[in-house]
Amino acid sequence: MNFFKKNRVISALSFFILIGLLFVFIGCTSDEDTNQQFELPELGYSYDSLEPYIDAETIEIHYTKHHNNYTNNLNIAFAKHPEIDETLEQLLANPSKIPADIRTAVLNNGGGYYNHALYFSLLKINNGQTPSGDLLLAINQDFGSFDDFKEEFVNAASTQFGSGWAWLIITKNGLKVVSTSNQDTPLQQGIPILCIDVWEHAYYLNYQNRRADYISEFFNIINWDKVAELYEAAK
Ligand SMILES: [Fe+2]
Secondary structure (H helix, E strand, O other): OOHHHHHHHHHHHHHHHHHHHHHHHHHHHOHHHOOOOOOOOOOOOOHHHHOOOOOHHHHHHHHHHHHHHHHHHHHHHHHOOOOOOOOHHHHHHOHHHOOHHHHHHHHHHHHHHHHHHHHHHOEOOOOOOOOOHHHHHHHHHHHOOHHHHHHHHHHHHHHOOOOEEEEEEEEOOEEEEEEEEOOOOOOOOOEEEEEEEOOHHHOHHHHOOOHHHHHHHHOOOEOHHHHHHHHHHHO
8 A cells, every 4th residue: 555545545544533433422411311212292272262161361371381391301300310211101100210309300290291192182172072882882881971980080170279280090990080289290090091181271261269260171172082082002
């Protein structure tokens, strides 16, 4: 190999080594280091499409501020532990697996992220639709009737003290209505297929202190087809 050819080979090798080092450096310093990044899910409908039951401003603030903040804060927490392999659902169902230094952040913001993702995905004006098919059969079997289920769900939502949620979940023993505080999920008890957010930010602009009216009107915007899909997927 002559002198110039040898120099070209050395230059090429140096170039590739430099590129390699650059990739290692980027890999060590960028957000790609984290295993999981959460994105604000698409809403799938316009802010005003649930009116008059929930006003556009409430949906916009709830989605772009509250849900978005939970998403951002969840990503900040996860970025501290790129070694996490479990899904968010697995962690929320088994909090002892969450690294201690981010446990509270994940329970609050991961719960907020998860709960709101489900809530917003289930909203659609239903024009009086109620459950049908296998979901209705299961509701009748486990609650007696749709009206009995509704009474129990409304009661759980109404009596939740302070901020929280009411849920319809699938457990080993069938369908059950439960409530949770703050951004706690019911994932330790079962798989949720319906929820209502009873934090004041979900209804205050429209209903002020009238939580009972919001809960009652909520039955006009439950997308029962979607609830049935979740039921079929989870049963
Ligand atoms: Fe909320």
